[in-house]
Amino acid sequence: xMTSTLPALERPWATAVRSNSEFLLQIQRAMPGPxxxxxxxxxxxxxxxxxxxxxxxxxxxxxxxxxxxxxxxAWLREIALLEGAVDVASVPEFVHALANGIRGDMIGVTGAxxxxxxxxxxxxxxxxxxxxxLDELERAITLTRKTAALRILLRVQPExxxxxxxxxxxxxxxxxxxxxxxxxxxxxxxxSFHLDGYAVEPRAQFAFRLLEQVKQAREAGFxxxxxxxxxxxxxxxxxxxDWARFNAELHPGQFHAExxxxxxxxxxQGPTGASMLGAILDSTQGAxxxxxALRQADVALYLEPGRALLDGAGLSLFPVQGxxxxxxxxxxxxxGLSMSLSEQWKNSEFLPDPVLVQMGDSRPQVPVMAAxxxxxxxxxxxxxxxxxxxxxxxxxxxxxxxxxxxxxQMDKNESEFHQLALPPKLVIxxxxxxxxxxxDQ
Numbered sequence: 001x002m003t004s005t006l007p008a009l010e011r012p013w014a015t016a017v018r019s020n021s022e023f024l025l026q027i028q029r030a031m032p033g034p035x036x037x038x039x040x041x042x043x044x045x046x047x048x049x050x051x052x053x054x055x056x057x058x059x060x061x062x063x064x065x066x067x068x069x070x071x072x073x074a075w076l077r078e079i080a081l082l083e084g085a086v087d088v089a090s091v092p093e094f095v096h097a098l099a100n101g102i103r104g105d106m107i108g109v110t111g112a113x114x115x116x117x118x119x120x121x122x123x124x125x126x127x128x129x130x131x132x133x134l135d136e137l138e139r140a141i142t143l144t145r146k147t148a149a150l151r152i153l154l155r156v157q158p159e160x161x162x163x164x165x166x167x168x169x170x171x172x173x174x175x176x177x178x179x180x181x182x183x184x185x186x187x188x189x190x191x192s193f194h195l196d197g198y199a200v201e202p203r204a205q206f207a208f209r210l211l212e213q214v215k216q217a218r219e220a221g222f223x224x225x226x227x228x229x230x231x232x233x234x235x236x237x238x239x240x241x242d243w244a245r246f247n248a249e250l251h252p253g254q255f256h257a258e259x260x261x262x263x264x265x266x267x268x269q270g271p272t273g274a275s276m277l278g279a280i281l282d283s284t285q286g287a288x289x290x291x292x293a294l295r296q297a298d299v300a301l302y303l304e305p306g307r308a309l310l311d312g313a314g315l316s317l318f319p320v321q322g323x324x325x326x327x328x329x330x331x332x333x334x335x336g337l338s339m340s341l342s343e344q345w346k347n348s349e350f351l352p353d354p355v356l357v358q359m360g361d362s363r364p365q366v367p368v369m370a371a372x373x374x375x376x377x378x379x380x381x382x383x384x385x386x387x388x389x390x391x392x393x394x395x396x397x398x399x400x401x402x403x404x405x406x407x408x409q410m411d412k413n414e415s416e417f418h419q420l421a422l423p424p425k426l427v428i429x430x431x432x433x434x435x436x437x438x439x440d441q
Contacts, residue, residue, distance in 0.1 A: 003254040003369070003387050004246040006238045006267065008352035008403035011312040013039050016435065017428060018357055018401050023435050024317070025359065027426065028399070034318045034336035034423040036410045038070075038440065041429070042313040043406075044078045049274035050305060051082070057281050057291035059301055064108045066231050066306025067093050070314070071411045072425045072440045076100035087231075087304045091118050098125070108228075108302065110155075110192075112165060116143055123147040130155045130192045130228070134171055137178060137186075144185040152179075153192040153228055153302075156210060166193065180220065188222045190214060192302070194230030198269055200276060203229050204283030204290050207301075211293055227294075228302035229280070234272040235311045237352045237404055243268035246351070255349075255385040256331070256371035265343065267351050273308045307407030314406025316340065316423070317357075318383070320398040321375060329387045330370035332394045337374040338383045340423050341402060342412035349385055350402065350409055356390045357399040365392045372400060376418055 050063045064087035080101030088094045089111030097107055104125025119140050122129040128151045131137050144150045154175055157166035179188040191210045207229050217224040252258040271279045281291040318334035343350040368390050374381035414422050425440040
């Protein structure tokens with residue numbers, strides 16, 4: 001059975017790298033296993049686009065990079081240069097941000113049930129911490145008796161939700177009462193929320209609702225000045241036409257061992273990235289837009305994009321180790337493991353087409369269909385279950401290039417199984433018209 005193709009929408013730097021066999025050979029000689037290529041300039045472009053959406057509408061705010069989406073240091077250096085902010089959820093992430101030039105007051109701390117050490121660090125460095133529960137608030141009060149006052153946001157549970165994150169309405173009242181009692185230690189600066197999915201309207205409407213909560217908090221004497229709408233900014237990996245055709249023709253026979261999946265990331269959607277932020281700000285309630293309401297209330301908008309800032313900024317390379325015919329299709333085995341494409345962690349598949357980069361001498365171009373497996377002894381170690389149409393049979397020494405992997409794919413689920421080294425991240429830059437690479441530190 002033929003399968004639908006899903007060619008990736010790639011940035012020019014990525015196609016330039018894939019088409020430069022001399023450059024790739026140079027990398028492979030120095031780094032003979034799998035590796036991840038990252039492009040800070042693309043990240044910086046995406047980051048500036050978010051900042052510009054706020055500026056165009058004269059909305060005060062901060063763009064917090066959701067650090068969990070990728071561990072590389074290079075992104076943090078770009079943020080420091082752009083005077084941006086970072087969202088962290090652990091002590092190592094906090095320390096990593098500081099070590100790469102992010103000031104404490106430009107760090108936001110989120111996540112569930114934070115450790116005492118993380119709360120203490122936030123207070124010491126002037127970070128803003130999103131409080132998630134009453135017991136966490138009590139620990140923060142205890143810890144700040146000997147520190148500077150702690151700046152907090154109270155995270156609100158989405159309406160009609162059983163999310164384990166955020167305050168329900170009853171606990172939120174109790175938290176506000178407690179914050180009022182300890183207002184010299186705890187500075188309640190605003191509210192935050194995070195919604196699943198990638199829809200514009202629910203985010204805008206929840207933000208409108210919490211703006212009313214901000215006004216009430218001010219009337220109660222709180223210096224409430226900010227509102228965080230979290231992350232979940234959409235990305236577009238493939239064209240609308242290809243995505244529609246893929247879904248229309250979807251069938252288990254398109255996958256190795258007729259593997260079935262419950263869900264896939266929506267690889268085509270819109271609006272995306274900074275345009276989605278613009279759509280949220282332009283959403284209306286009553287007579288005005290959210291941007292107008294924020295300006296009138298003098299409230300700063302915080303947001304925490306991760307994947308959307310990394311869109312187009314990564315490329316993963318896996319050396320081919322072998323090819324074998326299974327039935328009417330083949331299996332390519334690559335150096336490395338499927339855990340380096342983390343969509344597998346969610347029992348799903350990273351769907352944009354991997355690309356065969358042919359290295360060495362030319363050969364006859366006779367197309368083959370093949371899935372792609374990892375180098376372990378586990379049947380389920382498969383990077384791509386879908387049967388991909390390659391222009392020729394992959395051979396030892398070739399490379400399989402996975403496009404647009406910087407957002408959540410590279411290191412979310414990485415493993416040193418079989419004592420295989422984790423794929424290094426290589427920073428790609430252009431200098432005097434030439435591609436340059438270095439290892440991310």
